[in-house]
Amino acid sequence: MINKKNIAGGFTVIEAVVSMALFILVWAGLAGNIMVGKAIEARSKHSMLAMYTIQQRMETIRRMNFASILNQNINNVTIDDRGTAAVADDLRGTMIVTVRFIPTSVAGNNFLKEVVAQLTWQEIMPGGGTVAATARCGTYFSADPITN
Numbered sequence: 001m002i003n004k005k006n007i008a009g010g011f012t013v014i015e016a017v018v019s020m021a022l023f024i025l026v027w028a029g030l031a032g033n034i035m036v037g038k039a040i041e042a043r044s045k046h047s048m049l050a051m052y053t054i055q056q057r058m059e060t061i062r063r064m065n066f067a068s069i070l071n072q073n074i075n076n077v078t079i080d081d082r083g084t085a086a087v088a089d090d091l092r093g094t095m096i097v098t099v100r101f102i103p104t105s106v107a108g109n110n111f112l113k114e115v116v117a118q119l120t121w122q123e124i125m126p127g128g129g130t131v132a133a134t135a136r137c138g139t140y141f142s143a144d145p146i147t148n
Helices: 013-062
Strands: 072-079 091-103 110-124 130-142
Touching (some): 013 110, 013 130
Antiparallel strands (some): 072 091, 091 110, 110 130
16 A cells, blocks of 8 residues: 655656657747748848848939940949948848830930849858849939939
């Protein structure tokens, strides 16, 4: 016969193992969600910085003489996305500016240009590897500086 006074209250080994397994599963799921959330946050930040860089380039083009607005390939675009002095952690990509003449009269005179800027970079994925990311913006410029 078992003396109930001598049995210590507590968990059995099986109960402890099951509770630890559940604890590990819950925290592993949360850790995975945190990693994915950080990756989404970084991608969003990079897209915003890329659009800002494209807008700066469009403003530079807007101030140019109409005749000098031409196609441009700008390699090695560097964006400091972490605010550090080191350049090893900066976002790097390539910008392509494409200009297309739009005929605006019966005679075919080109008084309007469509300008499209595209910035492409490599985004680091959670768990390793990279994927190409792109930001794109387009607008029209007129030979008449007042309308720009």
